[in-house]
Amino acid sequence: MSDELSIDEMRAEVNEHGVLDIDQAEELLSRLEQAEQAVARVREKHSPVPARYYGTDLNPHRKFDCDGCGEGSPWPCSNIRALDGDTRG
Ligand SMILES: [Zn+2]
CATH class of the missing domain: 1.10.287 (Helix Hairpins)
Structure with missing residues (x-):
């Protein structure tokens, strides 16, 4: 111990x-x-990377993906939000 x-x-x-x-x-x-x-x-x-197809019909709103969580995972992801004090998960 x-x-x-x-x-x-x-x-x-x-x-x-x-x-x-x-x-x-x-x-x-x-x-x-x-x-x-x-x-x-x-x-x-879990840093941001530019989201593919941003601004197109395939992805009209999501500007960044999380590099750690993978393509299609919006940034900031739950890990970054937790570090920033968001307790909602
Ligand atoms: Zn992430």
Whole structure:
């Protein structure tokens, strides 16, 4: 089992002591960096590409498809919307 503190435990630590110790702060920054890199990888994978046949009878309205989800999947896809805070799925 990891001895890593959860975010809630770190929050409790800050509330109790007013600060994190340097090891906790370093760990928090490392975890933040990893989370930011994970989000960037998802955003890169699910980037917009021009939709085929946009503006024609075959595709009158969908300007972009999601590169990660594939042709015909509108961008922003549910992955990008979730990253942007949309909880509707
Ligand atoms: Zn996608």
